[in-house]
Amino acid sequence: MRFIAYIFALLAGMALSFEGAIYGELGENIGKLETSFYNFIVGAIILGLLWLFFGKGNLSYAVKAPKWSLLGGVLGVVYLTAIVISIPFVGVGITMVAVILGQLIMSMVIEHFGWLGTNKVKINREKVLAVISMMIALILVN
Amino acid sequence: MGIIMILFTIIGGITLSAQSAINGSFSRRAGTIETTFLTFITGSMLLALIILFFGQGNIFAIFDAPLWQLSAVFLGVIFLLFNVFAVTKIGVIATSITVIIGQLVISVVIDHFGWFNSLIIPLDTKRWFALLFMLIALYFIFKGNKRSVVESKQQK
Numbered sequence: 225m226r227f228i229a230y231i232f233a234l235l236a237g238m239a240l241s242f243e244g245a246i247y248g249e250l251g252e253n254i255g256k257l258e259t260s261f262y263n264f265i266v267g268a269i270i271l272g273l274l275w276l277f278f279g280k281g282n283l284s285y286a287v288k289a290p291k292w293s294l295l296g297g298v299l300g301v302v303y304l305t306a307i308v309i310s311i312p313f314v315g316v317g318i319t320m321v322a323v324i325l326g327q328l329i330m331s332m333v334i335e336h337f338g339w340l341g342t343n344k345v346k347i348n349r350e351k352v353l354a355v356i357s358m359m360i361a362l363i364l365v366n
Numbered sequence: 367m368g369i370i371m372i373l374f375t376i377i378g379g380i381t382l383s384a385q386s387a388i389n390g391s392f393s394r395r396a397g398t399i400e401t402t403f404l405t406f407i408t409g410s411m412l413l414a415l416i417i418l419f420f421g422q423g424n425i426f427a428i429f430d431a432p433l434w435q436l437s438a439v440f441l442g443v444i445f446l447l448f449n450v451f452a453v454t455k456i457g458v459i460a461t462s463i464t465v466i467i468g469q470l471v472i473s474v475v476i477d478h479f480g481w482f483n484s485l486i487i488p489l490d491t492k493r494w495f496a497l498l499f500m501l502i503a504l505y506f507i508f509k510g511n512k513r514s515v516v517e518s519k520q521q522k
Contacts, residue, residue, distance in 0.1 A: 229455035236448035237468025239441040246438035255423010268406035281397015297408030299385040306378030320473035326379020341391030350510030357503035364496035
């Protein structure tokens with residue numbers, strides 16, 4: 225089961241890069257914010273259908289859940305708008321390295337402090353070295 | 367302009383990880399499809415407001431846009447759905463690392479061939495070295511992650 229999760233995460237990453245490149249194009253056509261809006265509204269329709277037919281969970285938990293756990297959509301808007309604006313200027317490669325740098329730093333900080341309901345995992349030497357290597361990569365790609 | 371764009375995009379990456387963590391927590395109680403649905407619904411609501419006040423493009427041009435550009439929405443759905451699923455199984459950092467491998471490979475390939483009318487940026491020696499450093503980074507983070515797991519188990 226864990227193996228499948230890794231494959232899914234890998235496919236998710238590939239989808240993310242393709243999505244960024246294609247939306248960079250659409251953003252030039254219809255506007256950046258409009259592109260983000262298109263993604264979220266049509267995504268909501270697709271998921272609405274999926275949920276109707278395959279949803280086994282508990283959507284009404286949204287009413288009882290702590291309010292911070294409802295912020296995923298807001299954060300997604302920041303991410304998507306940022307890449308749609310950035311890709312036409314600097315290319316998909318640099319945009320993704322910058323995104324990755326942000327991801328690496330943030331996921332370490334989150335797990336170090338056990339924020340946002342994650343299990344607490346301390347930062348160590350290897351992880352700091354990893355961020356330094358990513359910074360070198362960012363300079364080289366540029 | 368380029369530097370500002372890069373900083374802006376780093377913030378995009380930061381929000382992406384925060385989103386993974388938050389959605390992971392929420393989906394343990396509400397389910398994968400439900401979490402993804404809610405993410406798209408709340409995102410749409412927020413953007414509807416932003417566009418009303420600040421939108422300068424033309425949302426109705428969507429009907430004239432080529433279909434291949436519109437099909438990216440399925441990729442967006444796949445990303446969120448798979449991401450929410452993976453975080454609950456293997457945690458935020460392991461998910462991030464694996465997502466990153468997929469991102470890197472595809473994004474350098476897209477730049478190299480200039481697919482989707484993006485800037486053509488060939489895979490030169492500098493970029494090969496960049497890829498090498500990314501691999502080193504991934505190795506360190508994987509190793510560091512494994513060590514933290516072992517240490518936290520010893521403490522228990």
